[in-house]
Every structure is written in C-alpha cells, then in structure tokens.
Amino acid sequence: MIAPSTPPASTGLVTGLAADASPGESLAPWTSLRVGGPAELLVRPRTAGALVSILARASAGGVPVHVLGGGANTLVGDLGIPGVTLKLPADLFAEEVQPLDSGGGLVTLGAGAAIVRLTNLMRARGWVGAEFLAGIPGTIGGAVAMNAGTKHGECERVLEAVELATPDGLGWVPRSALRIRYRFTELPRGAIITRARFRLLDGDLEASRAAMEADLGYRKRTQPLSQPNCGSVFQNPPGDHAGRLIDSVGLKGATLGGAQISTLHANWIVNLGGARAADAVGLIERAQERVREATGVMLVPEVKRVGVFA
Numbered sequence: 271m272i273a274p275s276t277p278p279a280s281t282g283l284v285t286g287l288a289a290d291a292s293p294g295e296s297l298a299p300w301t302s303l304r305v306g307g308p309a310e311l312l313v314r315p316r317t318a319g320a321l322v323s324i325l326a327r328a329s330a331g332g333v334p335v336h337v338l339g340g341g342a343n344t345l346v347g348d349l350g351i352p353g354v355t356l357k358l359p360a361d362l363f364a365e366e367v368q369p370l371d372s373g374g375g376l377v378t379l380g381a382g383a384a385i386v387r388l389t390n391l392m393r394a395r396g397w398v399g400a401e402f403l404a405g406i407p408g409t410i411g412g413a414v415a416m417n418a419g420t421k422h423g424e425c426e427r428v429l430e431a432v433e434l435a436t437p438d439g440l441g442w443v444p445r446s447a448l449r450i451r452y453r454f455t456e457l458p459r460g461a462i463i464t465r466a467r468f469r470l471l472d473g474d475l476e477a478s479r480a481a482m483e484a485d486l487g488y489r490k491r492t493q494p495l496s497q498p499n500c501g502s503v504f505q506n507p508p509g510d511h512a513g514r515l516i517d518s519v520g521l522k523g524a525t526l527g528g529a530q531i532s533t534l535h536a537n538w539i540v541n542l543g544g545a546r547a548a549d550a551v552g553l554i555e556r557a558q559e560r561v562r563e564a565t566g567v568m569l570v571p572e573v574k575r576v577g578v579f580a
C-alpha cells in the first residue's frame with residue numbers, strides 16, 4: 271500500500287488552486303479492468319492554469335505525476351500510484367468546431383473528453399476520416415498518447431496538433447513535430463496533453479457509416495466486451511497476431527486468481543470478479559514465457575503498467 275501519510279505529502283500541491291483533490295481514492299473504478307490500488311492523491315484540475323501550477327509545484331517538489339485518461343489501457347498496481355494522479359475532467363476545455371472553406375473541418379477537443387465525442391461530431395457535421403476510432407474506449411488524451419487505432423487507421427492520421435501542458439505553461443505543437451509510431455506518441459518529458467486538434471474531411475458518408483458499423487459489429491463478435499478488460503494486452507508482433515500466438519500455446523481460458531485469458535480472444539485478459547493486478551501480471555508473464563519458449567517471439571505489452579505492484 272502507498273504509505274498512508276495523513277495528509278499525504280502531495281496534498282499541499284493543490285492548496286489554493288482550482289482543483290479537486292482526493293487522497294487515497296481507489297483507482298480500480300477508474301480503469302476498465304477494474305483492478306489496482308489507490309492514488310496517493312487523485313487530482314482533478316478545474317482550470318488549465320491550475321493544471322500548470324500543479325505540474326510546476328510537483329516538479330519543484332520532486333513529486334511524481336501520472337495522468338490517467340479513461341484507464342482503458344492501464345493496469346494499476348495493487349499497491350497504488352505514488353504522488354499525484356491527474357484526471358482531466360471531460361469539460362475542462364470547450365469543444366471547438368471550425369469548418370474549412372476547402373472542405374471538411376477542424377475539431378478541437380479537451381484531452382479528458384471521450385474518444386466517441388470525435389466520431390459523434392464527425393457524423394453530426396457530415397465529415398469523414400476518423401472511422402477507425404469507433405468503439406475504442408478512453409479519452410482523447412489517451413488516444414493521442416497511445417496513437418490508438420486499428421488496421422484501418424491510427425490516430426495520427428487525423429491529428430493536426432496537440433496542446434501540451436508543462437511546468438512552464440501551455441503550448442500547441444503541430445503533428446509534424448511529434449514522433450509517433452505504433453501505439454506510441456513521444457511527448458517531451460513531463461508534458462501532458464491538454465487538447466488535441468483533428469482534421470476531418472468531406473467524403474462518402476454512407477461508406478463512413480458502414481465502416482463504423484462493421485467495426486462495432488466485429489468488436490461485439492470477437493471481443494469479451496461484457497467483462498471488465500483492458501483491450502489488447504500485447505502489441506501484435508510484425509506479421510502476426512498476439513492472440514493467435516497465445517492461443518497456439520494453449521493459454522486461451524487460463525486463469526490466475528480472478529483474472530482469465532479470455533476464452534473469446536486470447537490477447538485479452540478479463541476480470542472474472544475480484545481479480546488483483548498481480549493476477550493479470552502473472553498471466554501476462556506466463557503468456558510471454560510460453561510464447562517465447564514455443565516460437566522465439568517476445569510479446570511486448572500494449573497495456574501500460576502503472577504504480578507499485580507487490
């Protein structure tokens with residue numbers, strides 16, 4: 271357990287700032303796998319200025335900062351996250367929609383907004399381009415940080431610019447200045463995404479709608495969406511699928527404590543009830559070991575492990 275100093279060392283970080291702070295709040299409900307211990311201090315800034323001040327104070331005080339989006343790709347350790355865990359409210363920034371004379375438009379969303387806001391606004395405006403994000407849970411900040419997507423496209427395809435917060439303030443960075451690759455966007459050390467701007471296009475609305483419906487149908491058929499999960503656990507190795515490899519070594523359905531390698535999709539771990547982060551980690555390591563022994567492939571986790579594990 272994170273040493274329950276009362277009040278926690280980090281509480282002073284938010285004194286006098288427009289921010290809500292909750293010491294020792296359990297993070298399990300804030301992740302899609304529903305496991306993990308408490309945040310030493312969970313902070314929800316109410317203004318961008320407060321966010322920058324928190325980052326500055328944390329930096330000066332050597333307090334670690336983690337930003338949690340929708341927790342749809344995060345495995346929080348059973349002993350929790352030390353320091354400050356930031357959660358950016360969905361309404362911290364107003365949505366901006368700017369049609370362009372050349373066709374299509376720019377949509378700017380706060381990092382704490384749900385990914386589905388982008389596809390909803392796209393459809394409402396009659397634009398296309400971000401179909402591949404349909405059905406991906408989480409926030410805009412998480413989607414950019416993870417370069418979320420599918421084989422049909424990744425976030426970077428529609429990303430125009432991001433606004434970053436650092437201890438020094440806020441600033442926009444164009445997409446061209448960011449290094450982005452498969453499931454990873456490199457951010458300056460300590461920087462947090464506060465807003466992202468996307469470029470959407472005029473196009474074939476019927477094809478766009480059909481693509482999203484097909485993706486959602488595929489997800490319902492192939493993914494264990496009725497059980498708490500964290501999406502794909504491993505990145506797909508080049509030219510192969512992590513799920514196929516895990517299935518091939520007989521681990522589909524393997525359980526450890528309350529966690530199970532899904533019987534529906536072997537690259538997913540589900541929480542059968544009462545799972546601990548240690549159970550999920552045990553299954554992750556077992557899958558890595560068995561696949562490496564059998565095939566020589568070392569599976570690389572896609573899910574982010576954060577905080578203190580036993």
Ligand SMILES: Cc1cc2nc3c(=O)[nH]c(=O)nc-3n(C[C@H](O)[C@H](O)[C@H](O)COP(=O)(O)OP(=O)(O)OC[C@H]3O[C@@H](n4cnc5c(N)ncnc54)[C@H](O)[C@@H]3O)c2cc1C
Nearest residue numbers: 339340341342343344408409411412413415418419463501
């Ligand atoms: C049912 C299900 C289906 C999924 N399907 C897909 C899929 O098809 N494709 C895919 O790519 N992913 C998929 N995922 C994984 C997940 O939805 C994506 O990775 C998503 O982008 C995570 O967003 P999040 O806000 O939940 O991120 P979190 O899990 O909260 O965080 C993920 C990482 O992003 C960082 N981060 C979050 N917000 C910020 C910010 N504001 N600034 C800087 N860093 C930040 C975190 O620190 C962490 O390192 C799926 C997950 C589930 C549960």
